[in-house]
Amino acid sequence: MNQIAYIDPNGDLFTVGPDGDQQVRLTGSLGIAKGASKESQLQLLRMNEYYTWPTWSPDSTKLATSQVIARESGTEITLQVLDSQTGSKEMIYENDRAGLIADGTPHYIYWAPIKNQVSFLAATVEGLAIFLWDGTSGKPAVRIDSGAPVFYQWSRNADVLALHMGSEMILANPLSLNPYRKSFQTGGNFRTPAISPDGSIVAYVDRTVEGTGLYVTPIADLSKAEKIMDLGWSSALMWSPDGSHIAVADQSIARTQFYDTLVLVSPDGGVVTSLVSENRGANIWAFFWAPTSDKLAWVSENGVSQELEVIISPTDGLGIKNIFDFRPSAETFIMMSFFDQYAHSHSLWSPDGQSLVVAGSKGEVARRSNGRTPTGDRIYVLDSNGLEGPRDLGAGVLAIWSWN
Amino acid sequence: MLLVGLAAACSPDSADRAPKSEPVIDAEPVLLQAVEQLMGLESASFSLNHLKGSTVLMPGVRMTKISGEVSIPDRSRVTVEAQIEFPKSYVEIDIVTIQETAYMTNIFGGDWNQVPAESLPFNLSGLGLTMAEIVDAIQKPKVLGEERLNGIDTLRIGGKINSKDLVKLVPGAEGDVRVDLKLWINRGDGLLQRVLIAGRVVLTDDVDTVRDLILKNINQPVVIDAPIETIG
Numbered sequence: 001m002n003q004i005a006y007i008d009p010n011g012d013l014f015t016v017g018p019d020g021d022q023q024v025r026l027t028g029s030l031g032i033a034k035g036a037s038k039e040s041q042l043q044l045l046r047m048n049e050y051y052t053w054p055t056w057s058p059d060s061t062k063l064a065t066s067q068v069i070a071r072e073s074g075t076e077i078t079l080q081v082l083d084s085q086t087g088s089k090e091m092i093y094e095n096d097r098a099g100l101i102a103d104g105t106p107h108y109i110y111w112a113p114i115k116n117q118v119s120f121l122a123a124t125v126e127g128l129a130i131f132l133w134d135g136t137s138g139k140p141a142v143r144i145d146s147g148a149p150v151f152y153q154w155s156r157n158a159d160v161l162a163l164h165m166g167s168e169m170i171l172a173n174p175l176s177l178n179p180y181r182k183s184f185q186t187g188g189n190f191r192t193p194a195i196s197p198d199g200s201i202v203a204y205v206d207r208t209v210e211g212t213g214l215y216v217t218p219i220a221d222l223s224k225a226e227k228i229m230d231l232g233w234s235s236a237l238m239w240s241p242d243g244s245h246i247a248v249a250d251q252s253i254a255r256t257q258f259y260d261t262l263v264l265v266s267p268d269g270g271v272v273t274s275l276v277s278e279n280r281g282a283n284i285w286a287f288f289w290a291p292t293s294d295k296l297a298w299v300s301e302n303g304v305s306q307e308l309e310v311i312i313s314p315t316d317g318l319g320i321k322n323i324f325d326f327r328p329s330a331e332t333f334i335m336m337s338f339f340d341q342y343a344h345s346h347s348l349w350s351p352d353g354q355s356l357v358v359a360g361s362k363g364e365v366a367r368r369s370n371g372r373t374p375t376g377d378r379i380y381v382l383d384s385n386g387l388e389g390p391r392d393l394g395a396g397v398l399a400i401w402s403w404n
Numbered sequence: 405m406l407l408v409g410l411a412a413a414c415s416p417d418s419a420d421r422a423p424k425s426e427p428v429i430d431a432e433p434v435l436l437q438a439v440e441q442l443m444g445l446e447s448a449s450f451s452l453n454h455l456k457g458s459t460v461l462m463p464g465v466r467m468t469k470i471s472g473e474v475s476i477p478d479r480s481r482v483t484v485e486a487q488i489e490f491p492k493s494y495v496e497i498d499i500v501t502i503q504e505t506a507y508m509t510n511i512f513g514g515d516w517n518q519v520p521a522e523s524l525p526f527n528l529s530g531l532g533l534t535m536a537e538i539v540d541a542i543q544k545p546k547v548l549g550e551e552r553l554n555g556i557d558t559l560r561i562g563g564k565i566n567s568k569d570l571v572k573l574v575p576g577a578e579g580d581v582r583v584d585l586k587l588w589i590n591r592g593d594g595l596l597q598r599v600l601i602a603g604r605v606v607l608t609d610d611v612d613t614v615r616d617l618i619l620k621n622i623n624q625p626v627v628i629d630a631p632i633e634t635i636g
Contacts (some may be wrong), residue, residue: 102490121491128491148493149512167513187510187517189462207510209518233523234462256576257460257608285463303607337464338490 001060002350003084004357006379006399007331011050013065015084018355018381020393026063026087027051051080052331052398055109055345057116060084060402064092064118066106074098077106079120079141081133084402092118092133093141099123102338104330110345112158112175119161121150130163132174144174151192153344155199160219162193162202169193169204171219184222188212189234192340195219197243201267205235214248216267228269235259236340242293243267245315249284249298258283262298264315275317276300286339291404292353295384299336307363308336310356312384323386325363329377331398332359349384351404356382359399362390431545431561437594438587439539445532449473449621452573457613459574459606461525464489465511470526473621478503479628480528486511499524500631507631516631527572534572535596535619541569542585551588554620558588558597567605574615576606595622 003015003022012028048070055064063084069076075098082089093107100106101121108121116135121128128148133141145163152163163170164186172181188205189212195202203216206227214237217225233251236259240247246267249259262276262284276282276298285308287298295314302309302325310324328336335342348356359379379396383389393399451471458466465486472482484497496514500507506521521527542563549560564582571577583603589596601615 100492102492105490108491123492128493148491149488149495150491164512167510167515185513185515187508187515187519189511191464207517207519207523209520211520212523233525236463251462257463259463334490341490 001402002352003060003402004379004381004393004399005054005056005063005084005402006359006393006396007050007052007054009376009395009397011052011068013051013054013063013082013087014396015063016379016393018350018357018391020391024085024087026082026084027089053105053107053109053346054398054400055111056084056347056400056402057111057118058113058403059116062116064109064111064120066109067091068106079107079109079118079122081118090137093120093122093131095122095124097123097125101128102334105334108341108345110152110154112154113156114158115175117158117175119144119152119154145170149191151341153192153195155195156197157199160195160199160202162195162219164191164193164204169202171202171222182222188231190236190340191338192236192238192344194237194239194246196239196267197241203237203239203246203267205231205237214246214265214269216246216269226269228267229263229265229272232261236287238287238289238340238343240264240289240293240296240315241291244293245273247287247289247296249287252278256283258285258301260284262287264317273315273317275313275320286336288339288343288348288356290349290353290384291347291351294353297348297356297384299339305364308360310358310382312386321386323384324358324380324382324390326358326360326380327363328358328360329397335398347401347403350401354384356384357393357399357401358382359396429547429559431547431563434547434559434561434589434594435539435542435545435587438589438596439536441594442532442536442539442596445476445535446623447473447475447621447626448531448619448623449626450531451616451618453616453618455600455614455616457610457615458487459615460576460608461486462511465495472499472528473626473628474528474531475626475628476529476532478529480531481628482526482528484525488512498631499526500628501527501529502628502630505630530572535599538565538569538573538585538599539587539596541565542587548586550591553588553597556597557591559591561587561589563587567603570601570605573617574601574605576608578607581605595619 013026016023051065063082067078077095078091079093080089110119118133129143129146131141132144147165150165161172168183169186170183187207190205193204212231213227214229215225236249245264250261260278264273283301285299289296307325313320377397379393379399381391453469458468461467467486469485474480481500498509508519545563548562551560567581586600588598599617
């Protein structure tokens with residue numbers, strides 16, 4: 001499977017191949033009556049209804065997505081699971097209140113990496129809660145924890161769920177027949193903990209009187225936590241898919257919107273490769289590991305143009321290349337802002353690590369060099385080698401690549 | 405100078421004369437007195453509220469209000485109210501500094517940690533000096549009128565300031581953007597009571613951001629102790 005799921009400007013869900021072929025409409029067409037004129041067809045487009053945040057299942061046969069319907073009686077928010085070929089769908093959760101968990105975001109959806117189980121965050125009358133649907137048709141999702149703020153990662157085999165809830169780091173295995181739950185306190189300014197690909201180690205940030213640091217601990221024995229690196233005011237971390245590095249974005253200067261350093265550290269802390277150092281003056285917003293682990297993409301803000309730059313770097317830091325400037329759509333903005341959570345659930349990278357997909361509008365330089373450029377948010381496929389120009393797949397506000 | 409306007413208004417034959425425009429009060433000496441008072445500030449309680457907008461505290465976390473008490477030169481106790489944008493949630497961060505020792509509750513939770521003082525997001529030990537420098541940096545100050553504020557007769561003074569001159573008060577302030585300032589100063593003793601800052605001070609601010617600083621209990625005794633629950 002090598003498909004891109006995207007939301008068009010009308011709020012309907014499609015899948016499409018990376019070359020723009022094999023387009024499949026998964027929602028929306030059923031609302032248009034047969035034989036209706038073009039004008040009345042347009043009127044029949046359901047302006048009171050939209051889908052958002054499509055999320056591929058690990059085997060890419062399904063897509064979970066939020067659906068929002070505005071009725072006279074109130075707004076109805078549900079979570080639907082669709083067949084990625086046919087669009088046949090099943091509602092797995094209906095919100096008890098019309099609350100969002102972030103701007104334009106009814107749910108945060110994250111499939112467990114195996115077993116086709118869906119975890120998600122939803123705003124409930126009791127507050128923010130994390131739910132799990134076990135994939136059984138007709139069976140409701142169950143609440144597995146509550147609290148805020150909360151960030152989490154599944155281990156690759158779904159044996160461990162690492163939750164950072166408030167100041168508590170929780171390690172649990174809710175999918176096991178013999179579930180456990182253990183926790184410890186951490187004072188670090190970070191969001192999502194990072195589980196090693198083999199599921200044996202969790203990395204996190206802690207703050208003590210000696211300062212702030214990156215810690216790793218065996219999940220089997222939390223007493224063996226070890227500090228492997230000093231850190232600044234706030235940080236974001238993510239393990240490479242092959243387990244060879246932990247990428248760490250850090251703020252040497254507190255109280256800004258951006259990170260100013262990006263390093264790769266070996267899990268034993270022995271080798272540190274600096275991709276962006278603090279004296280470079282970079283405004284790093286987000287980074288995403290390629291599935292191949294040989295490179296990562298980071299997104300930084302150009303302070304002059306106020307546009308985002310997509311930059312590709314091999315893990316040795318040599319041959320860093322800017323491949324695209326753009327202004328993100330509102331949904332992409334959210335995804336970039338909370339990349340260390342979304343990277344686990346929504347992929348911008350193609351499965352072969354050769355391309356990326358983003359939604360937004362082209363930056364000024366790209367517009368000037370490209371003659372006529374359509375306006376509004378569009379879906380662009382980018383060559384990570386920077387050899388080919390961006391491929392415009394059409395109008396869209398959010399695009400997610402299927403998993404490997 | 406301040407009394408000239410009042411004296412003229414109370415003159416016994418003023419009703420018989422044709423209306424005259426009131427003498428303009430010179431803002432400069434008022435500000436000078438305010439600077440002197442701030443340089444001598446010993447303690448105060450304060451709140452810095454956002455009437456519009458917010459201040460970035462870290463990626464994805466925006467501060468809406470900070471309030472607390474300072475005992476100059478080396479003790480402060482403040483509470484920061486902030487919003488985490490994803491998943492949307494509200495948090496409070498408490499910070500206590502006592503001389504060289506600092507304590508802070510976690511942004512993502514409420515537990516106290518003893519932390520390096522240089523790692524704190526704010527340094528309020530020099531609040532008086534900070535405010536004195538801000539008042540001193542005001543350009544083209546002008547008395548806008550009189551106002552009774554919380555039972556205190558104040559003069560309202562308007563002016564402009566470069567955004568970078570606010571860096572000690574508003575973390576991350578930079579650039580040479582001109583920002584509108586309004587100050588309320590006690591007519592009696594020249595103590596600063598309130599400052600309204602309108603405009604983009606930090607790059608990430610909305611253009612219509614408005615911050616409201618209120619000082620109270622000026623030079624009143626205040627006791628600031630270490631938090632009971634400490635780790636480390």
